[in-house]
Amino acid sequence: MSSYRPLHDGWVLSAASGDVPATVPATVPATVPATVPGCVHTDLLAAGLIDDPYLDDNENRLAWIGRIAWTYTTVFSWSGDEHERTDLVCEGLDTVAEIALNGVRVAATANQHRSYRFPVRHLLREGENTLTVTFGSALEYAEERRAALGSRPGAYEAPYAFIRKMACNFGWDWGPALVTAGIWRPIGLESWTGARPAAVRPLATVAADGSGRVDVHVSVERATEAPLTLVAEVAGVSAEVRLAAGQRTAVVPLTVPSPRLWWPRGYGEQHRYELAVRLGESSWTGKIGFRTVELEREAFRLVVNGTPVFARGVNWIPDDCFPSRITRDRLAARFGQAVGAGVNLLRVWGGGLYESEDFYDLADELGLLVWQDFPFACAAYPEEEPFRSEVAAEAREHVTRLAPHPSLVLWCGNNENLEGHADWGWQDELAGRSWGGGLYHDLLPSIVAELDPTRPYIPGSPFSADPAAPPQDPSTGTIHIWDVWNREDYRHYATYTPRFVAEFGFQGPPAYATLRRAVSGELAADAPLVLHHQKADDGNGKLLRGLGDHLPAPDSFDDWHYLTQLNQARAITFGVERFRALAPYCMGTIVWQLNDCWPVTSWAAVDGDGRRKPLWYALRRLYADRLLAVQGSSVAVVNDSGTAWQGSLLVTRLGLDGEPLAKDVLEVSAEPRSVARAPLPPSVATPDDPSRELLSVRLGDSRTLSFFAEDPAVAFPPASYDASADRVDGGYRVTVTARTILRDLALFPDRLDPAASVDTMLVTLLPxxxxxxxxxxxxxxDPSALTSPPVLRCVNEVRETHQDRG
Known part of the structure; x- marks a missing residue:
């Protein structure tokens, strides 16, 4: 039997030490109410003592917060109960914390990624009790550790590798430097008697005969050494194990005849079963799913329930710099956007966090596979104590915690650290100092093998399954592609023939309403406040250079905003079409990235305010079960559905006026989960005038259009169309009928109403x-505003404007 009391009320925040700027009211040290769970930044913001760090360049004036020590204090009443033990349970402390109860030091911690439990019954007293948690500066702690251990190379100057804390908190090429502190996950008192299940680790799989097997591993904390009975039950099947006096671990095996399996979305239903564990009067409940998962390492192919799965993935970063603000509803909205775009896999990137229970439960529910990086990214990490022991403790906790979730299919040791050590010149700079190799090749795989052998582990991404090959060897394992965006035109994706692409991306600005909210001043591509919301090195320069010969050069903010968003969508279109068409040789693409943590120009498909960028609409087409892609002299018929896709492929060479110039019909058949290629006959593949012709390819209800020349070289006529906007339930129906060809028609209603959204975008219409x-x-x-620029845009409308000015 146990009882739990949350301690979330009555907290106040004060500055424990350090210099608070004179611009901040002197009331900071003693009188700021604190919200728990939360953090210092959100408390100061709620108190009106700082400006919103997400707006303008306020971030620059808030760096002092990360240099201050802060104390959280609450007073609560306590009355003795019948229980034998009472523990202070801290689910998340960020990060360098010292805890005191009634003036007595309880413990000190230095790991945001761990939870803690401390016995405190002997310190509690009748009546009022005072609990304090003092947070030292994470930045100063990391700097001290770096000075003691010796510097390590990394992507950024900040010492994030020297502290077990969310790395991107120190700033990234898409995120601000907001070094947080606080009680970021729940805290409370749990009282209990006799014994309690300290950890429950169900390992579920499916036997060759179709029966489900779950081995329920239970760790027991005891207040008594008497014998105990442990009972587990799932799907109407139960079993019990007798624990001898003093025994602290046990396994309860359960076999479920013919369970319904859990499948990834698009492959079957997401069946789950309630698992109940009872230990005396204490209990644990959770949901499990029966499924198998394998990784064919050399081909880098995920196989679920014996079925190879093409990963239509997106990378996931923390959805807010202040994670306590991320609710289940917010996650559900973001996951809904992922599912709406055809995504079947989320990669939890290594510069962030082990995510919340809500995250993995929603993934289970929706059939989204989860690739989980351990939190190491883009730096050489020390392996000395106490760092190594902290890593071991956090890994053991989360491998155990996440074991019930069928959506979790892969553990990955780190992001880009193997590549950094091999290819980024780290070895000379390290001069023999540790860099994390022992963590990724020894410690972490041994923990996964011990605690969860039902799931595969890889040492990092990118990585080669051949130890003698470079981490970026495309013939085996995973690769990341960043020469596109940084240096190369996006057509360079065509030079890659990878097994699996775990990162590739291209930038675009956020939605207009997002940028307008974040920037109070002038909206111009090179305006100082707009540039503050662009963290990538020479990011805006790369945006403009990336237009290349694909799109006209913008000469206004409105053109820049539309064209760079469109170019982001086109770049990812080129890459995904290339890689999906290589299946089954290539078995996955994970686009960088789904989401943002604040309003910023970035690689995301969904911006920091949750608005869908044009890239999202492109992904919805690219990640559909069925995709037609014109590639050179052939058409790839990509079929990732469970039924064959076959019929007459109608290929038509058209003039820009929509009149057919040549036609052919090709019989095609793509078996389930396969790709078929249809060579294009010369009559349709070879234009008479590339600047005035295009190709239409249709199979059933699917159509794709492909131009023979890049847009600036196409002789587009001035855009001409009839458009109307009619009020309907919930909004407006905007109807556009083309009189001329309209290239990549897009509608941006958030320019008129920040809460507005549109169902589709990037539509090319023939006359x-x-x-x-x-x-x-x-x-x-205003209906007229809905049907004219800058709300309604198309490429040849931009060209028309340029021609008029010329």
């Missing part, structure tokens, strides 16, 4: 064709 856009909005919008 006479009609597109309908459904705008969701509660506001009274």
């Amino acid at each position: 006479g064709e009609t597109a309908t856009f459904l705008v969701t909005s509660d506001a009274a919008l």
